[in-house]
Amino acid sequence: MVGIYKTIISLILWPIWFLFFIPSLFLLYILVFVIPHKYFYLIIRPICWIYCLLAGQLLLRENKPPPLQEQPYLYLFNHVSMFDQFMVGAFISHYITAIGAEEIFKYPVWGQLIKRYGAIPIKRKRLKSALKSLELVENAMKSGTSFIIAPEGTRTTTGQMGIFKKGPFHLAKNTGITIVPVALIGAFQAKNKEDWRLMPGIIKTRFGKPIKKDEYKSLSVEGVRDLTKTRIQKLIEGDN
Secondary structure, eight states: OHHHHHHHHHHHHHHHHHHHHHHHHHHHHHHTTTSOGGGTHHHHHHHHHHHHHHTTEEEEEESOOOOGGGOOEEEEEOOOSTTHHHHHHTTOOSOEEEEEEGGGGGSTTHHHHHHHHTOEEEOTTOHHHHHHHHHHHHHHHHTTOEEEEOTTSSOOSSSSOOOOOSHHHHHHHHHOOEEEEEEEESHHHHSOTTOOOOOOEEEEEEEOOOBOHHHHTTSOHHHHHHHHHHHHHHHHTTOO
């Protein structure tokens, strides 16, 4: 019965979602040329929330994001669903950008939009190119830009966190940026990678205590990785 319900509700929700999503992309593409990046979050936040709502998800926040005056931040989260970036973006009140797989920059409108917004493409299977992308990210961080990155690199297919790649933690060590662990709750059940259907419900973004440079400066890259993963896992389990 659950499977039938998911199928029926998905056949209703997906057309509604796309009827909003596609026009919103064109609107954002126009606005990104008009609104300064530092104010663009005023548009991004409500749209991210609406993206979740129209897919049958009530998006809630637990714990406050870190204070604005202590930017830049590196937001790291468990990668579970298509909703992930929306779940974080809906609650960030400052300019924040991301690293994205090179192929998504080839998508019509979406690719041009995120490139204009400052997202940096990365060729994950080409080491030299990936290192060049990470160098661009590092320079942006040193200039005060915050980033959102999924350390796993791809969405989980089991609901459990996978192996964390070292790239984000090299960035942290090289820049001293403050790491913000973020746990995304309920998103895997809402829409996982291997099922086209949606399951309406409540999804939560749970912000953890920032990990500042002083806390990890004596750790190796692997040590910072393990510390961050442990913090995210504790957040998932409800330990704030």
